[in-house]
Every structure is written in structure tokens, then in C-alpha cells.
Amino acid sequence: MQQAETFRQPVAAESQRFLPWWYRGLLIALATLILCSCTSGPGAGSWLHQARQQQPPQDPFQLAGSSPQANEPEGVAVAVSPLEEAQETQPPAHRDGQIQLVGHQVPVLLPHHQPLAPPVPLVVPSPAPGWPGRAPQRIVPPTRGHAPWPDLETIHDGGDGRYRTQVQPDFSLDGLEPGDTVGHFDTLDGQVVVQPSNRVQIYAPRFASVRAVLDLQQQMHVAQATGVHTQQGTRQRRSTQPVWTSAQDYQAVAGVGVRRLEQYRRTQYPGRVSQRLLPFSASGKLLPFENLGIIQRGEFIQAEKARLALGVQAAASWSHDKAVQIFIGDKQANAVAGARKLQTTYQVKTPKGTARLRVVKIASKQAARPGEEIHFTIRFDNVGTQVIGNVTIVDNLVARLEYVEGSAQCSLKADFFTQKNEVGSLVLRWEIIDPLEPGQGGVIRFRCRVR
Amino acid sequence: MLLLGVLVLAGMSTGTWAQTGWSPHRLQSGLAPPGAIGRQQLQRGGPWVGYFQPVQIIPPHGARVALARKGRFEPPQQTLRVGLLIGPVYRLRVTQIPHHPGKELYPTVEMIDRTFAPAPLAVKFPVPIHLDAGDLELALQGKFIVRVVYVEDPKRALPSPAAAKGVQWFDVRPGEDPLQVADSLGRPLAIVRIGARTPRNTARPDPDFLYGSPPFVYLQAPPPAEPPGDRNARRWPVRPVSTQSSPLPFRSPMPQ
Numbered sequence: 001m002q003q004a005e006t007f008r009q010p011v012a013a014e015s016q017r018f019l020p021w022w023y024r025g026l027l028i029a030l031a032t033l034i035l036c037s038c039t040s041g042p043g044a045g046s047w048l049h050q051a052r053q054q055q056p057p058q059d060p061f062q063l064a065g066s067s068p069q070a071n072e073p074e075g076v077a078v079a080v081s082p083l084e085e086a087q088e089t090q091p092p093a094h095r096d097g098q099i100q101l102v103g104h105q106v107p108v109l110l111p112h113h114q115p116l117a118p119p120v121p122l123v124v125p126s127p128a129p130g131w132p133g134r135a136p137q138r139i140v141p142p143t144r145g146h147a148p149w150p151d152l153e154t155i156h157d158g159g160d161g162r163y164r165t166q167v168q169p170d171f172s173l174d175g176l177e178p179g180d181t182v183g184h185f186d187t188l189d190g191q192v193v194v195q196p197s198n199r200v201q202i203y204a205p206r207f208a209s210v211r212a213v214l215d216l217q218q219q220m221h222v223a224q225a226t227g228v229h230t231q232q233g234t235r236q237r238r239s240t241q242p243v244w245t246s247a248q249d250y251q252a253v254a255g256v257g258v259r260r261l262e263q264y265r266r267t268q269y270p271g272r273v274s275q276r277l278l279p280f281s282a283s284g285k286l287l288p289f290e291n292l293g294i295i296q297r298g299e300f301i302q303a304e305k306a307r308l309a310l311g312v313q314a315a316a317s318w319s320h321d322k323a324v325q326i327f328i329g330d331k332q333a334n335a336v337a338g339a340r341k342l343q344t345t346y347q348v349k350t351p352k353g354t355a356r357l358r359v360v361k362i363a364s365k366q367a368a369r370p371g372e373e374i375h376f377t378i379r380f381d382n383v384g385t386q387v388i389g390n391v392t393i394v395d396n397l398v399a400r401l402e403y404v405e406g407s408a409q410c411s412l413k414a415d416f417f418t419q420k421n422e423v424g425s426l427v428l429r430w431e432i433i434d435p436l437e438p439g440q441g442g443v444i445r446f447r448c449r450v451r
Numbered sequence: 452m453l454l455l456g457v458l459v460l461a462g463m464s465t466g467t468w469a470q471t472g473w474s475p476h477r478l479q480s481g482l483a484p485p486g487a488i489g490r491q492q493l494q495r496g497g498p499w500v501g502y503f504q505p506v507q508i509i510p511p512h513g514a515r516v517a518l519a520r521k522g523r524f525e526p527p528q529q530t531l532r533v534g535l536l537i538g539p540v541y542r543l544r545v546t547q548i549p550h551h552p553g554k555e556l557y558p559t560v561e562m563i564d565r566t567f568a569p570a571p572l573a574v575k576f577p578v579p580i581h582l583d584a585g586d587l588e589l590a591l592q593g594k595f596i597v598r599v600v601y602v603e604d605p606k607r608a609l610p611s612p613a614a615a616k617g618v619q620w621f622d623v624r625p626g627e628d629p630l631q632v633a634d635s636l637g638r639p640l641a642i643v644r645i646g647a648r649t650p651r652n653t654a655r656p657d658p659d660f661l662y663g664s665p666p667f668v669y670l671q672a673p674p675p676a677e678p679p680g681d682r683n684a685r686r687w688p689v690r691p692v693s694t695q696s697s698p699l700p701f702r703s704p705m706p707q
Binding site: 151152153154155203204205207209210212213214215366398402423424451 | 481482566567568569572575576578579581586589593594595596597598599600601602603604605608609610611618619620621622623627628629632633636637638640643
């Protein structure tokens with residue numbers, strides 16, 4: 001021991017001479033930085049142990065110093081919610097200073113035990129004595145699909161996506177992403193023009209879930225560290241090891257567990273059945289959502305702007321910041337539409353006239369559940385002053401849309417082809433056989449089933 | 452020399468990261484106690500506070516489910532269409548479980564996020580929470596089930612057949628966090644926990660067991676389907692085209 005002391009002193013003196021104070025401080029700072037950068041996985045440690053370290057879960061709305069039994073008689077430990085209290089004292093909306101409107105989009109409510117009462121707007125009362133918590137009072141802002149709201153619940157179809165679609169000499173398409181809808185044609189001077197359609201947005205959230213099955217007895221053994229040192233503890237752990245937990249090594253492939261909706265039969269109302277038969281009976285007619293001037297005659301009517309915006313659900317997509325840049329060769333086409341119009345036309349002036357193609361895409365629904373069918377209608381018109389040929393309309397469907405076999409229709413003579421894309425859906429391609437004269441147009445219609 | 456050593460150590464740690472892949476330190480875990488994640492969501496602010504998220508709780512066929520209000524459970528129903536607040540923990544009671552007469556389970560539902568549906572569609576698209584019969588069976592055997600419900604990212608959605616209606620689910624691998632798995636596939640919305648706890652007094656449970664009976668609202672039943680559209684729509688000369696399939700490319704250029 002004495003030798004160790006005598007040996008350590010020269011080393012300390014040596015380090016004192018070669019390591020100034022700022023150098024040691026820098027070293028400590030770097031070491032601290034490295035230690036702080038270490039990660040700890042979420043699975044480290046026992047969650048049960050972490051749970052025991054924390055306080056018992058409390059009501060997040062509970063006020064400091066209040067308890068559920070504060071204003072209740074002894075032995076009646078109940079929690080009275082302010083909403084319940086407001087429903088019991090009618091009319092709740094006339095209580096000055098205690099009723100506040102939460103938001104415009106909150107679902108229509110029904111009073112307690114009155115499931116078929118007429119709908120009333122949602123109100124949430126202010127804090128009432130006797131309830132341990134406080135009611136929320138913030139007004140919910142509108143949640144239309146603009147930033148910063150997440151956009152995982154909407155299917156986007158149409159337009160040209162991140163990469164610009166180009167037509168190769170063999171008429172194959174490069175840059176055609178899932179969800180793109182473009183049309184391309186040839187001009188008389190040999191140029192190939194790519195024209196994307198507008199973008200259709202359909203609210204169709206698809207919910208899923210993941211499951212983790214835990215054995216509480218096994219977790220308790222992990223917490224009881226002292227038990228494993230004894231022979232009895234080891235024997236006990238063997239006896240409580242369930243065999244079935246090893247089956248989790250075989251991870252289920254997605255889509256294996258499909259739980260059918262129990263309430264699906266309740267949605268089979270006669271009206272719904274009639275609606276499902278509508279596409280078959282309406283073949284050859286204009287569907288209700290297609291009753292627009294731009295679909296019937298290719299004429300954009302200002303009065304139908306709102307209805308058309310409802311069909312495309314993409315009014316913002318027509319603005320300049322999201323407008324697709326059209327290139328013909330190395331020349332950029334000129335947009336002749338305004339920033340807020342529902343149709344955009346791109347043109348390239350050539351010595352033989354102007355070649356223009358307008359593509360408008362609308363959908364029959366703004367929202368759909370998995371399994372429902374959506375009608376898509378694409379209207380294309382030659383709005384230029386010269387004839388265009390080899391007009392081709394291509395729609396690359398996203399993974400959530402499944403093409404209904406045999407539902408493709410076209411008002412002009414065309415060849416229809418399908419090809420599988422990389423996301424498990426189809427690329428739909430219509431090749432208009434005859435050239436389009438100026439002012440001539442057509443309608444393409446098909447159906448998709450939401451996956 | 453020491454500085455060089457520190458830099459070498461830092462490089463080794465960076466190399467270890469590169470070998471093991473990026474492993475961020477996640478603050479939230481799906482195995483956290485009930486209410487922990489919801490409270491953290493509320494602390495972030497935003498449109499979560501005070502919003503009643505439409506939820507449809509679906510037990511197995513034949514079973515009944517009820518929510519707690521004022522310290523007592525409501526009359527059981529076959530399907531619950533309710534609006535739940537983001538953050539609090541709701542205690543359910545599942546009765547009449549198939550093949551287990553007299554047995555009861557008390558799952559919890561914790562909404563940790565909301566949907567952002569357009570105003571008229573919020574009730575039409577409730578978050579489905581299926582109390583699977585297999586989950587109830589495992590819970591009755593003494594297991595603890597954590598199920599995280601999420602909304603899929605359409606860009607990474609699997610092209611599952613459209614005929615398969617319902618909610619798809621799968622088991623996580625051992626050691627994986629279900630919340631992190633759900634977060635990688637979409638946006639987690641709810642955490643359902645089944646098993647573990649039963650009240651001492653089923654007639655009048657402990658308020659702590661009910662997590663204070665947070666408020667909820669019953670939703671109106673979904674409206675019936677819309678009638679068929681205008682049958683007097685204008686006739687359009689639409690011709691069906693051939694539905695042949697062929698690989699690309701297609702045609703030769705148009706003659707000049």
C-alpha cells in the first residue's frame with residue numbers, strides 16, 4: 001500500500017506538469033459529450049421496473065389539490081364528469097360562463113340514454129365542482145388538409161409526381177410514378193408533349209394495428225432478481241415459461257390476420273345496394289358527379305367551379321406553386337390558365353399552329369372506406385389550333401386503388417392496355433386511335449376499389 | 452496525445468453506430484404505463500386538447516362492452532360509437548365473452564393521437580378498435596396484450612386485396628416495441644391494453660381503477676346510404692373498349 005502511494009505521487013506530478021488546467025477541462029468536456037451521445041434502446045431494462053419507478057397514473061385533467069372524493073359524501077366515491085352534469089341540467093347551452101363551443105367539426109352528440117334524439121352541437125362545459133378534473137376549453141382549429149396537419153389519411157391520384165414523366169422514342173414512359181395521370185400526344189412537327197391531369201384527393205384512411213403479447217409472470221421473474229439465485233427460483237422459472245411465447249419468433253406476414261367488421265351487415269341498406277348497382281345501370285350515361293359542362297362538352301362554366309372543385313378536391317393543386325411544369329423537348333410550355341382556375345392548358349407555339357391538350361380528372365367520391373368503389377372520369381380535349389395524334393392517356397394507380405376489371409370505357413375509339421406497376425397495382429393506358437381535331441375531345445371512365 | 456485518444460474513441464463510437472445502424476433514443480414506449488404517452492401528447496399542445504376523437508369499439512360477436520361514467524359502468528352494448536378525449540385512459544368492461552360465460556375483462560383504451568378528417572367525415576370514419584376474440588382468450592389465460600392502432604401511410608401501404616374488409620394486424624417480434632413498429636408504418640392513434648387488472652368490487656370499482664372516469668360522448672348512428680343518383684342524367688355515347696393486356700411499348704409514331 002505504501003508502495004502504491006509512492007508510485008502514484010510522481011505520476012500525479014508528471015500529469016500536473018504536462019496537462020494544464022484548460023487541457024484537462026477540454027478533455028472532460030469531450031468525454032462528457034461522448035457519454036451523452038450514447039443511446040439507450042427502448043427495450044433496455046424492464047418496463048415493469050420502470051413503471052414501478054413512476055408515480056401511479058393520474059388523471060391528466062386533475063387539478064392540483066383536488067381529489068375525486070372531495071365533494072362527495074363518505075362512501076360514495078364517484079367521479080362526476082362536467083359533461084354528465086351539463087346533460088342532466090337542461091338546457092346546458094344557457095348556463096352563462098360554463099358552456100363553451102369546442103369546435104365546428106366535433107361529431108354530433110346525443111344525450112345520455114337517448115340514442116335517437118335529434119343532433120345537437122357538441123358543447124363541453126367548463127370546470128364544475130365535484131369533478132376531479134377540468135374540461136378542455138381550447139377551440140379546435142379547422143383541420144382542412146393543409147400544413148402542418150399530417151396527411152396520411154388521403155389518397156392522392158392524378159397529376160405528375162415528384163419526377164417529370166418523359167416519353168421515350170419507343171413510347172415507353174420514364175418517371176411515371178404511382179398515382180400519376182398524364183396524357184401525351186404528338187404534334188405535326190414531331191414533338192411529343194406530356195400533359196398531366198389535375199390531382200384528385202380522396203379521404204380514405206386505412207387503419208391497422210400491431211399486437212404484443214406479454215406474459216406477466218415472466219416479467220415478474222425479471223423483477224425478482226433475488227429469486228434466480230436459489231434452486232427453487234430456477235425451477236419456478238422453468239415451470240412458468242410458456243411454450244407459446246416462442247411462436248412469436250415467426251412473425252406474421254402483414255395481412256394474415258384479417259378481422260372482418262362485425263357491423264358490416266348493418267351498412268347493407270337498400271339504398272346502398274341500389275348505389276352499388278348504379279355503375280352497371282348507368283353505363284352509357286353521364287354519372288351524377290359527371291354532370292358538368294367541362295365533362296359533357298369540354299366547356300368550363302364558371303358557375304360550376306365550386307362543384308368541379310368538389311369533384312377534384314384539388315383546388316390548391318391548380319395554383320402556381322404546385323402546377324406541373326410542362327416541357328416539350330427543351331422548351332418549356334406556356335400556361336395559359338390563371339392561377340386559380342380549375343383547368344390549366346399548356347401550349348407550345350409552332351409554325352403550324354398551337355398544340356394544346358387539356359386533361360381534367362374528377363372522382364365520384366371525396367371519401368371512401370376500404371372495399372368501396374370510386375368512379376374516375378378523365379376528360380381530354382384538343383384545345384389547340386392544330387390536329388394532334390397518338391394521344392395517349394396513362395394512369396398509374398397507387399397501391400391503395402385496385403382497378404375493377406372491365407370497367408374501362410372511352411367515348412372515342414381507343415385501345416386499352418394494363419400493366420402491373422411496382423406497387424402492386426396497374427398502369428392503365430388508353431391509346432386514342434384517331435388523331436384529335438381542334439375542338440375534339442373525349443371522356444375516359446373507369447372504376448377503382450379502395451384497398 | 453490525449454486529445455488524439457479522445458478523437459479515436461469518438462471515431463470508434465461513431466463506427467459502432469455505423470455498424471449497428473441508427474438507433475435513436477425514443478422517449479415513448481408502447482409498454483409504458485397507461486396514460487403516460489397521452490400526457491406527453493397533451494404537453495405538445497395543438498389540436499389534441501379537447502377534441503373528442505370518434506372511436507368505434509367492436510367486441511367479438513356476442514360479447515358486450517361498456518364504458519365507465521361517474522364511477523360506474525354504463526349499460527353494455529354490442530358496439531360502442533363514442534368520442535374519446537386524447538390523453539386520458541378509459542376503462543372498458545367486456546362481458547358475455549364467447550365460450551367464457553361469467554368471465555369479465557377490463558381493457559383500457561388510451562387515445563394518443565387523432566385523425567384529421569374533413570368536418571363532415573369525422574364521424575363517418577371513426578377509429579376502429581377491435582377487441583379480438585383471440586386477445587380476450589389470451590387475456591383470460593393471464594397474458595397481457597398491448598395493441599397499437601395506427602393509420603397507415605398510403606405511400607407505404609401494402610396492396611392487400613380490396614375484398615379483405617376490416618382491420619389488418621400482425622404480431623410484433625419478441626423484443627420489439629409495438630408503438631415503434633406502428634410509428635414506422637404510419638401514425639399511432641390508440642393503445643389498447645387487455646389483461647392484468649380486475650377490480651376488487653365489480654359493482655363499484657375503485658375510481659383509480661377507472662382512471663377518474665374521464666368524459667366521453669356517444670356518437671350518433673351512421674346515416675343510411677345515400678339514395679341513387681339522378682337517373683335522368685344525360686346520355687353520353689360511351690363505348691366500352693377492349694380490355695386486352697399487353698406489355699409496353701405500344702405504337703409507332705404518327706406519320707407526318
